[in-house]
Amino acid sequence: MNEDKLNLSIRKFLKQVGVTSQREIENAVRDADTDALPPSVEISVQLNCPALGITHTVDGTLETK
Numbered sequence: 001m002n003e004d005k006l007n008l009s010i011r012k013f014l015k016q017v018g019v020t021s022q023r024e025i026e027n028a029v030r031d032a033d034t035d036a037l038p039p040s041v042e043i044s045v046q047l048n049c050p051a052l053g054i055t056h057t058v059d060g061t062l063e064t065k
Contacts, residue, residue, distance in 0.1 A: 021045065029064065039065045 029037070040061050047056040 017045075025062070034064075037064045039063065 025043070040063050042059070043062050044057055044059045047054060047058075
């Protein structure tokens with residue numbers, strides 16, 4: 001196994017996830033009726049990799065106001 005190549009590949013994937021997820025969230029907030037948004041909203045993301053037996057969920061809160 002080439003650990004440097006793996007590390008670079010993981011970082012590239014996570015960067016893509018971060019950038020595209022932020023864009024999707026921002027677009028959804030822009031499209032929403034912002035007056036009707038609560039002060040915070042619950043959010044979660046799930047990472048799945050069946051080949052490695054990984055299922056990992058990260059939960060959080062977004063402050064909207």
